Amino acid sequence: MHAHRRAAQNGATPAPVTAIRFAVTALGAALALVVSAMSLISLRVARQVITPARRLPDTRLLDLDTQAQTVTLTRTPDTVLPGRYGLFTTGTESYVKIGTVLSSDEETVTRKLLTHVGSDAELAPDAAFSGWYFSRPDEVHLPWTPELIGSAVGPCPAWQFPAGDGTTWVVQVHGRGATRSEALRAVPAFHALGITSLLVSYRNDGEAPRSRTGTYALGATEWRDIDAAIGFARRRGAKRVIVMGWSMGGAIALQLALNSAHRDVIVGLILESPVVDWRIVLDYQAGLMRLPAPVTRLAIDALGSDWGTAFTRAGAPIPFDRLDVVSRAGELRHPMLILHSDDDGFVPSDASHDLLVARPDLVELEVFDVARHTKLWNYDEERWTGAITSWVRRHGLAPAGADS
CATH class of the missing domain: 2.40.10 (Thrombin, subunit H)
Structure with a gap:
């Protein structure tokens, strides 16, 4: 007691106070390191989300x-x-x-x-x-031609499979990290219905030209390349266009339904394992990676903000609100068939169910289980083909004279 009093009288700091200050300083430094580490991880995750994926061994x-x-x-x-x-x-x-x-x-x-x-x-x-099964167009054993579709980023390669009288087309939009080969599985089903298939590429997918940033916008810009493809179809005689999107291609298809200059010829959407709300998908993926919630929130904030673009090099923020089609369900005008597995394992089916609840007048949901992500055709080709065929006919979208 006397020593403490003498230290205070002499202007010295008592030892316990010094120890507490040191501990607080050390704790602050440790927290700063933790925050810095979490920030770096978040920015790395954000960058990975928009970087075109390459196929990795699994x-x-x-x-x-x-x-x-x-x-x-x-x-x-x-x-x-x-x-x-x-x-x-x-x-x-x-x-x-x-x-x-x-x-x-x-x-x-x-x-x-x-x-x-x-x-x-x-x-x-x-x-x-x-899940592609077919990797090249000749493997489908149907007539096809290679095409180039002019878009704002340059010519985008496509495959056209003519069918029927050429007035009804389906434009196929592949998913993230995939190419147009992903959609080859669907060609025979539409050919049997007399519907011409156009399998397209879009910016940064490894086949179409690269954008200035070389990054995905998760559907916010890619839809413009598909809009150009619909214009191509119109010039080739298409009167009615169905848009089918796979995974991220579903997000692109939904943006087309909301923004396309050719909405008047779009007669319906078919979505296979689609991304309907990116926040749900990113939260789910972060959970699989066992990332802490603050890391996930910061990554999404970085992707969606102006400040984050300096680190992600995306060029512009990702407009998550605009890409959340459940919240924009009232703007939808086209009939829609969603095929989704509740055991998807990559893109959870929650938002697909939510979209059905929001727009039961437009949306039909064919729920699979076990089938996993974009592998519904592979798992049960008969059911998958039957669901699409019956939906097309029920909405009167098959050309007259198509096989019944």
């Missing part, structure tokens, strides 16, 4: 039996799915088709090869499982 090829024509992969929620799929590989084959699950255990799954692989084949272990 399974390993454990065994290739060229005599039995089978392939054994590591088991994942995708590789064990029933149905027909594709496998991106490296080596003597770049892409192979795979079919029936022949056997599986807790760690592996063996499937039938649908692409013949020769005995001299050499494939690297790293592979990527794909």
Whole structure:
């Protein structure tokens, strides 16, 4: 007590006070480091969201039996799915088709090869499982032509599959990190209905020209390239246009429905595993990555703000409110079929259900389970094709004389 009193009288700071000040300073420095680290992570995540994705391996090829024509992969929620799929590989084959699950255990799954692989084949272990099934337009075995569609960023490659009398078209819009090959699965179903298919590319997808920033706008700008494709279809004789969007292509299709200069010829939307509200998707993805909520909020804030563009190099903020179509449901005017799996695993189906509740007069929702993201055709081709076919006919969108 006397020592403390003497220290105070002499102007010195008592030892306990000094210790507390040191602890507070250290804690402040630690918190600053934590905040800085979280900020860096948030900005990195924000940048990844808008950076065009490249295909990454998501399974390993454990065994290739060229005599039995089978392939054994590591088991994942995708590789064990029933149905027909594709496998991106490296080596003597770049892409192979795979079919029936022949056997599986807790760690592996063996499937039938649908692409013949020769005995001299050499494939690297790293592979990527794909729902595309078809990788090239000639694999569909229907007449097609390569096209170039002029847009604000330059000529965008497309594939046209003519059908019927050429007055009804479907414009197919692929998703994030994919190309127009993703939509080849849908061509036979529309061809049988007498509907011409136009599979398009858009800025920054690796096939169409690059924008100034080279980043995705999550549908906020990409829709303009698809609008140019609808103009192309009109010049080729289209009187009615259905827009079908896959995953992020669904977000693009919805922006077309709200903003297109050709809304008068759009007669309906078909959305496969669509993004309807990006905030829901980003929150879900952050949860899968086990990111803290503050990191996720800061990443979304960075993407949606002017200050964040300096770090994301996006060129302009992402207009999340404009891309939230549930909140804008009252502006919709076109009938819509949504196909979505409640076990999507990438884009949760919550917003698809919300859109149905908001606009039951326009929206029909075909709910799958187990099928995962954009793999509904692969999982149950008959049901998928039947849902689209019946919806098209029910709304009178099939050209006269199409197969019944």
